[in-house]
Amino acid sequence: MLLEVRDLHVEFHTRDGVARAVNGVSYAVEAGETLAVLGESGSGKSVTAQAVMGILDMPPGRITAGEVLFEGRDLLKLKEEERRKVRGAEMAMIFQDALSSLNPVLTVGDQLGEMFTVHRGMSRKDARAKAVELMDRVRIPAARERVRQYPHQFSGGMRQRIMIAMAMALEPKLIIADEPTTALDVTVQAQVMELLAELQREFRMGLILITHDLGVVADVADKIAVMYAGRIVESAPVHDIYKAPAHPYTRGLLDSIPRLDQKGRELYAIKGLPPNLTRIPPGCAFHPRCPMAQEVCRTDVPPLYDVTESDAERGSACHFWRECLHG
Amino acid sequence: MAEPILEVRGLVKHYPLTRGILFKRQIGAVKAVDGVDFHLDRGETLGIVGESGCGKSTVAKMLVHLERPTAGEIRYKGEDITRLSGKALKAVRRNIQMVFQDPYTSLNPRMTVGDIIGEAYDIHPEVAPKGERRKRVQHLLDVVGLNPEYINRYPHQFSGGQRQRIGIARGLALRPEIIVADEPVSALDVSVQAQVINLLARLQDEFDLSYIFIAHDLSIVRHISDRVGVMYLGRIVETGRDAEIYDHPTHPYTQALLSAVPVPDPEAREHRERIMLTGDVPSPTDIPSGCRFRTRCWKARERCALEVPALAVPEEFRDTSGPAAHDSACHFAETLPMWRSAPGRAVPPEEGGEHGSGPE
Ligand SMILES: Nc1ncnc2c1ncn2[C@@H]1O[C@H](COP(=O)(O)OP(=O)(O)OP(=O)(O)O)[C@@H](O)[C@H]1O
Ligand SMILES: Nc1ncnc2c1ncn2[C@@H]1O[C@H](COP(=O)(O)OP(=O)(O)O)[C@@H](O)[C@H]1O
Ligand code: SF4
Ligand code: SF4
Ligand SMILES: [Mg+2]
Numbered sequence: 001m002l003l004e005v006r007d008l009h010v011e012f013h014t015r016d017g018v019a020r021a022v023n024g025v026s027y028a029v030e031a032g033e034t035l036a037v038l039g040e041s042g043s044g045k046s047v048t049a050q051a052v053m054g055i056l057d058m059p060p061g062r063i064t065a066g067e068v069l070f071e072g073r074d075l076l077k078l079k080e081e082e083r084r085k086v087r088g089a090e091m092a093m094i095f096q097d098a099l100s101s102l103n104p105v106l107t108v109g110d111q112l113g114e115m116f117t118v119h120r121g122m123s124r125k126d127a128r129a130k131a132v133e134l135m136d137r138v139r140i141p142a143a144r145e146r147v148r149q150y151p152h153q154f155s156g157g158m159r160q161r162i163m164i165a166m167a168m169a170l171e172p173k174l175i176i177a178d179e180p181t182t183a184l185d186v187t188v189q190a191q192v193m194e195l196l197a198e199l200q201r202e203f204r205m206g207l208i209l210i211t212h213d214l215g216v217v218a219d220v221a222d223k224i225a226v227m228y229a230g231r232i233v234e235s236a237p238v239h240d241i242y243k244a245p246a247h248p249y250t251r252g253l254l255d256s257i258p259r260l261d262q263k264g265r266e267l268y269a270i271k272g273l274p275p276n277l278t279r280i281p282p283g284c285a286f287h288p289r290c291p292m293a294q295e296v297c298r299t300d301v302p303p304l305y306d307v308t309e310s311d312a313e314r315g316s317a318c319h320f321w322r323e324c325l326h327g
Numbered sequence: 328m329a330e331p332i333l334e335v336r337g338l339v340k341h342y343p344l345t346r347g348i349l350f351k352r353q354i355g356a357v358k359a360v361d362g363v364d365f366h367l368d369r370g371e372t373l374g375i376v377g378e379s380g381c382g383k384s385t386v387a388k389m390l391v392h393l394e395r396p397t398a399g400e401i402r403y404k405g406e407d408i409t410r411l412s413g414k415a416l417k418a419v420r421r422n423i424q425m426v427f428q429d430p431y432t433s434l435n436p437r438m439t440v441g442d443i444i445g446e447a448y449d450i451h452p453e454v455a456p457k458g459e460r461r462k463r464v465q466h467l468l469d470v471v472g473l474n475p476e477y478i479n480r481y482p483h484q485f486s487g488g489q490r491q492r493i494g495i496a497r498g499l500a501l502r503p504e505i506i507v508a509d510e511p512v513s514a515l516d517v518s519v520q521a522q523v524i525n526l527l528a529r530l531q532d533e534f535d536l537s538y539i540f541i542a543h544d545l546s547i548v549r550h551i552s553d554r555v556g557v558m559y560l561g562r563i564v565e566t567g568r569d570a571e572i573y574d575h576p577t578h579p580y581t582q583a584l585l586s587a588v589p590v591p592d593p594e595a596r597e598h599r600e601r602i603m604l605t606g607d608v609p610s611p612t613d614i615p616s617g618c619r620f621r622t623r624c625w626k627a628r629e630r631c632a633l634e635v636p637a638l639a640v641p642e643e644f645r646d647t648s649g650p651a652a653h654d655s656a657c658h659f660a661e662t663l664p665m666w667r668s669a670p671g672r673a674v675p676p677e678e679g680g681e682h683g684s685g686p687e
């Protein structure tokens with residue numbers, strides 16, 4: 001297994017109390033595989049990713065339990081210095097907002113080149129040549145000239161492609177893309193996703209794609225982890241989950257997207273709002289919003305039940321997964 | 328046919344580009360909106376889609392008099408309102424209200440919800456006499472699904488979806504006939520998005536509202552719209568009833584846009600055909616000659632650089648009555664075989680045909 005996150009817990013100390021942002025997340029990705037992490041804002045997707053990358057703000061954040069096994073090695077036990085060597089070379093991250101993750105006062109060529117001078121000890125000249133090659137690779141037209149330009153001189157789609165180039169520079173084994181196309185228009189989103197998929201195939205990278213877009217997930221993922229209030233509530237191969245969700249929250253999300261064959265009808269809407277993470281409801285965190293909730297849901301936290309039916313593993317954190325799956 | 332409640336003709340907004348400090352010389356213009364025509368019938372919803380920067384918000388702002396058009400007409404019940412002023416303008420403005428995209432910045436953080444919603448009554452006291460305002464506002468809160476007791480709270484005490492409800496209540500305060508909603512759900516999470524869309528649909532029935540609904544999410548626009556206009560670089564390039572646009576698009580840009588939308592069905596991905604557009608949208612300061620889409624169009628020929636295609640039913644469909652016979656601003660408009668079933672749906676490979684995808 002390339003990456004395995006086991007029972008990760010992260011909390012933040014805030015003025016309102018302790019926010020339990022991640023409460024026992026486990027997921028795994030193999031080389032060449034795409035895992036989509038799906039969930040509404042605040043569900044803990046980015047915090048989990050930051051803990052994996054080792055870029056979590058600590059304090060106020062604190063990892064209170066769990067393991068992040070990268071090729072079998074627990075990254076949480078490494079010293080910061082060793083950790084830094086893993087970052088960039090072995091695993092890299094792409095963020096939603098390319099403009100604010102690129103340095104505005106350095107040319108893109110310098111920023112791309114830095115990957116090679118710092119990590120690979122290359123000369124500036126060689127690094128510059130590498131930068132041009134990478135920009136070509138992510139299809140920036142006139143790379144040789146544009147390598148001298150600054151981030152603001154590129155369009156949003158191009159900046160995101162430069163971010164991808166930067167993440168790919170050292171050919172890492174794992175890429176975490178946190179909402180990489182959320183800020184982009186659909187035609188540009190399609191270009192960027194295609195590029196990412198192509199590079200992933202070529203280098204057999206593991207890809208963790210964080211998103212709230214059920215369409216993007218259906219297009220590219222091999223498997224999905226659905227997060228709610230800092231937990232994975234359903235984890236399944238992509239085909240299974242769209243056919244028949246095994247958790248009422250997943251079902252609610254799928255039902256709330258407009259469908260062409262039901263035009264004009266009222267959309268299904270999950271009632272209420274996600275919980276405040278300083279006061280997560282007892283029992284199943286979803287129970288105040290769940291149409292299937294019973295008495296037991298208010299008191300007993302549902303474990304991740306094994307709901308595997310085919311040869312691919314599947315889990316659901318719902319006491320009534322059977323009713324949900326077959327109902 | 329009844330007169331449309333709103334009709335827009337040749338609407339233009341150019342922002343001058345100037346150079347110099349002492350002597351501002353105009354060196355060009357940002358052609359944000361560059362000749363837009365559409366109409367809105369009473370009680371219907373017109374969806375406007377298009378990519379970032381194509382001019383959607385600028386159109387919206389002109390409709391509600393937040394921007395003055397450079398040229399063109401906006402007819403409200405037959406009367407051009409772009410030249411109105413004083414009392415007459417005030418009366419019209421009351422009837423066309425706007426709901427904004429960002430529920431986080433569009434509400435004044437220092438005002439209570441009651442003051443935000445009731446503010447409009449200061450300008451239009453005839454709608455609600457002083458003594459009645461509080462009751463009116465509480466009723467509006469109830470109408471949009473918020474607790475009327477929240478009247479003294481401040482915006483930061485609400486979630487994004489709740490703030491958007493406050494924005495909608497403010498839009499309804501003067502009992503307008505037309506609501507211009509500019510990306511009203513784009514900033515919201517999926518589950519909350521559905522709640523707000525349902526609310527807008529319910530209010531439309533309840534108050535007999537006509538909507539201009541602007542968004543870049545094509546599935547949501549289809550869900551809520553009766554007719555749709557597709558914008559590119561300051562112009563509407565194709566318009567028609569929702570099924571005409573979504574199931575029988577004839578303009579290459581619409582075809583590319585629809586084919587790029589990810590479909591929430593993993594079974595579809597093996598069979599899907601995508602038209603990948605290359606390059607970026609040109610700058611609105613430097614609009615290509617002829618057809619403005621030609622720099623990204625895989626069908627472009629010489630004529631496209633020379634002649635501006637008019638927004639009209641293309642010649643080859645003019646004598647037909649089928650769904651392809653709708654306005655499309657393309658010299659070579661045609662339906663593609665991939666749209667024999669709905670866009671994005673699984674298309675059997677034998678139906679897909681070779682026209683499907685554009686060049687790399
Ligand atoms: N006050 C202004 N001065 C100069 N240019 C402007 C001004 N307002 C808008 N523009 C330009 O006009 C064009 C259209 O802008 P507009 O905000 O209408 O786009 P939009 O379709 O609403 O985009 P989005 O989907 O990003 O909201 C853009 O190129 C924008 O930069
Ligand atoms: N630096 C921080 N300080 C305090 N709280 C934080 C910090 N970063 C994230 N959080 C909180 O952790 C929770 C999960 O956040 P996040 O992982 O970013 O959600 P998302 O699923 O949208 O990516 C949120 O409630 C967020 O406010
Ligand atoms: S455990 Fe109960 S409340 Fe939670 S999702 Fe299942 S049915 Fe709903
Ligand atoms: S007029 Fe020409 S360039 Fe424009 S959309 Fe039609 S074929 Fe393409
Ligand atoms: Mg996030």
Ligand SMILES: [Mg+2]
Nearest residue numbers: 383384385509
């Ligand atoms: Mg806008």
